[in-house]
Amino acid sequence: MPTERNPWPALLALVAGVFMILLDMTIVAVANPAIMTDLHADISQVVWVTSAYLLTYAVPLLVTGRLGDRFGPKNIYLIGLAVFTGASLWCGLSGSIGALIAARAAQGVGAALMTPQTMAVITRTFPPNRRGAAMGLWGGIAGLATLVGPILGGVLVDGLGWEWIFIVNVPVGVLAFALAVWLVPALPTHEHRFDLPGVLLSGIGLFLLVFGIQEGNSYDWSARIWLMIGAGLLVLTAFVVNQARNAGEPLLPLGLFRDRNFALANIAIAAMGAAMTSLMVPAYFYLQAVREMSPTESALIFAPMAIGSSIASPLIGKFADRLHPRWAPAIGFALFAVSVFWFSALMQPNSALIGFLVAAGVAGFANGCVWGPLSSIATHNLPVQQAGAGAGVYNTTRQVGSVLGSAAISALIAARMTANGLGGGQVAEGGAGTGPIPEVVKDAFSAALGQSTLLPAGILLIGVIATVLFVRHARSAPAAAPTAAEPVKAHLGS
Structure with a gap:
């Protein structure tokens, strides 16, 4: 049951850690060329710098959500933050590609420990009718971090060196640790049996x-x-x-999926993760290779996306709880799909860049309609005792969606390159390291990338379908929330 103390200071303390976690999912892409040169690595080794983080982040999420239930979300969050901050310093001091990959793997473990605890604290400290605003702030930070990562990465790499994309986490991590110790409440634990x-x-x-x-x-x-x-x-x-x-306490309470909105929200967030990942790969290929932009310049093209998301998320969150659950995320997914189809059409050698800026602004507003409201809808009816498990499932789904999107877009770009007469070849992660290409192949190269961008646009339509099927939340007092032993019932409102 939500606590009576003001939950907002605790949430503000937690978002600093969330920002670092999600920032590190995107910030490395623009640093890949500098890392390759400085550490004498090849492209396959540099891809592992991101892959190691993604793997060790995705795999433990189900487990770490339940750890928060068992030992307290504050304790697990602080352990994860300490691991993440220490690993960030290790990344910045790495003198070989092997050491950097190992440090990134440790970072992923720290991120996996932290992420579910944030959503669990929101679920356990905010009453259901106030979670929309809380998730709006959380969603705004999440969307902002994933979008400004390349921008910040480009500035740091150009100005200070690739090491600083990791070292900058250290003072932020220390401050976030102190704030969490001070402001995040020690919530009651539940004596679960470990599955x-x-x-x-x-x-x-x-x-x-x-x-x-x-x-x-x-x-x-x-x-x-x-x-x-x-x-x-x-x-x-x-x-x-x-x-x-499992007749006892399973790691994944399948009863959670009896709640229609929770099940649909997991489909939608997987689509969002896949679309975000698969959009950025062809976008950065196009901007850097076809339009011959630097990493910082290409990242700035998406600045309206970051700004729009950061402005829209808290505004949408303030009134999302008063709307039918389907409206905000369905509109967001639809607008995001439109903007990505627009990106695809613009991927020509001489298209006006103002079109990209406008489309990015639309995409930013769309992101603000999705991240926070979708998280709030997913967790609205969860039993308090299963908040950690539910958050672990939700974040695992998003992360696996991101992996699927990354793999699918890489394979599709290679296939479209071949179909357009350019040969297959491996796709460098995020388009990093791609230099200018000869004028004679720019048309074919742009066409392949534009065709590939139809994939994330299509994936977003899955999110539209999932979210329009949301139903109204059951009207009940917070105290009537089901206990850990009770199944979560389907809500069949219109």
């Missing part, structure tokens, strides 16, 4: 699936990769069967 078989099956299954998808292009989608992906799916199937048969 060891669930931990092992979910961890192994997610690792095999994510690793296979991430490395598919590196191994030309060989039989070994498909076997790994297939094995991951089989292990995850075994995990679901195990959870369904």
